[in-house]
Amino acid sequence: MTRDALRLIALHGVPAVRPGDDLAALLRAAAQASGIVLAGGVLVVCQKIVSKAEGRVVRLADVEPSAEALRIAEQDRKDPRHVEVVLRETARVVRHAHGVWIAETRHGFVCANAGVDLSNAPGEGVAVLLPEDPDASARRLRAALVAGGAGPLGVIVSDTFGRPWREGLVDVALGCAGVAPLRDWRGQTDWAGRPLEVTAMAQADQLAAAAGLLMGKDAGLPAVWIEGAPVTEADGGIAPLLRDPKLDLFR
Amino acid sequence: MTRDALRLIALHGVPAVRPGDDLAALLRAAAQASGIVLAGGVLVVCQKIVSKAEGRVVRLADVEPSAEALRIAEQDRKDPRHVEVVLRETARVVRHAHGVWIAETRHGFVCANAGVDLSNAPGEGVAVLLPEDPDASARRLRAALVAGGAGPLGVIVSDTFGRPWREGLVDVALGCAGVAPLRDWRGQTDWAGRPLEVTAMAQADQLAAAAGLLMGKDAGLPAVWIEGAPVTEADGGIAPLLRDPKLDLFR
Numbered sequence: 001m002t003r004d005a006l007r008l009i010a011l012h013g014v015p016a017v018r019p020g021d022d023l024a025a026l027l028r029a030a031a032q033a034s035g036i037v038l039a040g041g042v043l044v045v046c047q048k049i050v051s052k053a054e055g056r057v058v059r060l061a062d063v064e065p066s067a068e069a070l071r072i073a074e075q076d077r078k079d080p081r082h083v084e085v086v087l088r089e090t091a092r093v094v095r096h097a098h099g100v101w102i103a104e105t106r107h108g109f110v111c112a113n114a115g116v117d118l119s120n121a122p123g124e125g126v127a128v129l130l131p132e133d134p135d136a137s138a139r140r141l142r143a144a145l146v147a148g149g150a151g152p153l154g155v156i157v158s159d160t161f162g163r164p165w166r167e168g169l170v171d172v173a174l175g176c177a178g179v180a181p182l183r184d185w186r187g188q189t190d191w192a193g194r195p196l197e198v199t200a201m202a203q204a205d206q207l208a209a210a211a212g213l214l215m216g217k218d219a220g221l222p223a224v225w226i227e228g229a230p231v232t233e234a235d236g237g238i239a240p241l242l243r244d245p246k247l248d249l250f251r
Numbered sequence: 252m253t254r255d256a257l258r259l260i261a262l263h264g265v266p267a268v269r270p271g272d273d274l275a276a277l278l279r280a281a282a283q284a285s286g287i288v289l290a291g292g293v294l295v296v297c298q299k300i301v302s303k304a305e306g307r308v309v310r311l312a313d314v315e316p317s318a319e320a321l322r323i324a325e326q327d328r329k330d331p332r333h334v335e336v337v338l339r340e341t342a343r344v345v346r347h348a349h350g351v352w353i354a355e356t357r358h359g360f361v362c363a364n365a366g367v368d369l370s371n372a373p374g375e376g377v378a379v380l381l382p383e384d385p386d387a388s389a390r391r392l393r394a395a396l397v398a399g400g401a402g403p404l405g406v407i408v409s410d411t412f413g414r415p416w417r418e419g420l421v422d423v424a425l426g427c428a429g430v431a432p433l434r435d436w437r438g439q440t441d442w443a444g445r446p447l448e449v450t451a452m453a454q455a456d457q458l459a460a461a462a463g464l465l466m467g468k469d470a471g472l473p474a475v476w477i478e479g480a481p482v483t484e485a486d487g488g489i490a491p492l493l494r495d496p497k498l499d500l501f502r
Contacts, residue, residue: 004261004465004472012255095500102500110416160452164415164501165361167494168433168453170460172417182419201411201463202419209421210461212452213480214255221255229464243418249346249353250415250501 007227009036010214014222019055024144027223034225039151042179042229043141044171044211046222047159048117050137051128058085060125076101082118085127089114094251105130108242109174110251111161131157134175135237142177154178154231158208158215164250171212173204173238180204180232181241202241203230258478260287261465265473270306275395278474285476290402293430293480294392295422295462297473298410299368301388302379309336311376327352333369336378340365345502356381359493360425361502362412382408385426386488393428405429405482409459409466415501422463424455424489431455431483432492453492454481 011030017023027045031038051057065073065080069087073080076099090103094110103114107130115130131137134157142155157175162168173181181204211224245251262281268274278296282289302308316324316331320338324331327350341354345361354365358381366381382388385408393406408426424432432455462475496502 004263004467006259006461006464008257008259008461010255097500098498100500163453165494165499166423166453166456167492168451168456170421170453170456200419202414202417202421203464205417205419205421206460206464209457210257210259210464213257213454213457213461216255241418243416247349248416249348249351 005228006210008210008214009034009225009227010216010221011036011223011225012221014049014220016220017049017052017222019052019057021053022144023049023053024141024148027141028145028148028150030223031225036225036227037151038145038153038225040153040231041225041227042154042156042207042231043145044156044158044208044224044226045141046215047115047130047134047157047174048128049222050134050141050157051131054131054137056129056131058127058129060085060127063127072096072101082116082127085129086113086116089116089129092245092251104245104251107134107174108245109161111159115159130159130174135177135239136175138175138177138237139235152178152231154229156204156208156211158211160212170205171208171215173208173241175238176204177235177237178231178233179207180230180234181236181238204238204241256479257461259461259465260285260476260478261467261472262287262474262476263472265300265471267471268300268303268473270303270308272304273395274300274304275392275399278392279396279399279401281474282476287476287478288402289396289404289476291404291482292476292478293405293407293458293482294396295407295409295459295475295477296392297466298366298381298385298408298425299379300473301385301392301408302382305382305388307380307382309378309380311336311378314378323347323352333367333378336380337364337367340367340380343496343502355496355502358385358425359496360412362410366410381410381425386428386490387426389426389428389488390486403429403482405480407455407459407462409462411463421456422459422466424459424492426489427455428486428488429482429484430458431481431485432487432489455489455492 060081063081065084069084092104095102138155182200183203184200311332314332316335320335343355346353389406433451434454435451
């Protein structure tokens with residue numbers, strides 16, 4: 001398949017993931033059952049199943065809310081234990097208004113609730129946190145898939161984020177391995193020979209967004225294979241997509 | 252092709268577009284030459300060729316910069332005629348710092364330079380503006396394609412925008428016809444029967460981002476067919492993706 005065509009296929013049969021599960025084995029089996037050959041493309045995996053497999057879950061019953069969490073929960077009409085977990089995952093508050101908590105995480109992501117999610121959790125009263133190091137998650141998953149027989153492939157760990165100015169959520173990349181996060185056009189010319197003003201496309205985010213089209217929230221499709229997506233040997237991770245806060249006009 | 256698979260194919264052979272060109276005819280010919288049947292999918296078309304066909308171009312030689320444009324151009328080291336065109340397209344300045352001009356356009360888009368682009372312009376010293384009404388552009392294109400024999404399809408007019416917090420550009424939808432811009436999961440339950448917290452996915456933006464993966468900036472691939480993308484009869488347009496400025500925490 002050439003660079004001017006891509007095929008996206010959802011992996012069927014990924015079961016509910018629990019802490020300690022061998023995620024690579026589950027994904028390999030689901031790919032096989034879906035008729036997908038994991039070679040020459042990028043596998044996009046929803047953050048939530050990665051976090052669950054890695055045990056990044058917190059039982060709300062075990063959480064003791066701080067005074068600050070109690071105050072914010074009262075103001076925003078939320079569960080103080082949820083707020084407490086969000087506070088622990090927050091490195092910097094970017095905005096807090098109308099009950100919306102936009103925070104920068106320790107990784108440098110800016111998102112609602114510092115990425116702490118309550119929906120689809122494995123059992124009631126459980127918060128799912130972002131992976132400790134989503135690049136490392138992607139690298140491990142890629143290495144395990146290759147060790148299990150997969151061909152050259154990239155892996156993206158994706159999550160669903162809101163955005164300023166526009167309604168609706170889009171999927172973005174939290175971590176990657178074997179994928180160039182940016183596709184850089186600087187120094188190149190267009191087809192008429194003029195220098196390109198566009199600098200770099202956020203390729204990993206565009207791949208995550210594409211995969212998001214098939215990640216039905218109701219149907220349990222937490223992984224999508226993108227056949228034909230460009231693979232690299234580089235394992236550099238997502239850092240080039242995270243803007244330096246000092247250069248950011250909105251932080 | 253079911254809802255759990257999509258195929259993206261770039262249209263080859265779209266020529267350089269000039270004001271007054273019949274864009275639907277050019278795209279129909281390119282699709283045919285690329286072996287694409289325009290039915291049961293969404294055609295994503297880069298804003299620039301839509302604007303060119305609609306004559307939304309300004310020769311910089313014809314532009315008389317205002318005093319404000321001269322002042323900003325001096326400060327930001329830009330062409331004052333370019334700045335003048337940007338000012339005319341700006342409904343509200345959202346941020347202006349480090350030579351970056353983030354503006355809200357009359358349509359309600361927030362983007363750099365109010366969407367005015369100098370690169371790849373048809374001849375030197377030409378600015379390309381956003382379409383007057385990108386939804387109307389998408390509707391006209393869709394109607395002309397259907398009149399020319401295409402089956403049920405959606406059309407998205409896309410552009411390449413930067414974002415707060417993250418580096419790299421992503422493609423987003425400026426206008427649409429025959430595509431639901433939001434995919435709403437509210438009121439539904441997940442596969443375990445729990446109510447979904449995620450509200451709505453920005454489906455039109457995810458389709459634009461997916462198509463952007465194949466819109467090589469150097470290769471003259473300004474249109475991408477997404478086979479299997481969901482089509483609707485609705486012609487409601489992009490409005491549901493534009494956040495009310497009063498509810499926006501970043502405006």
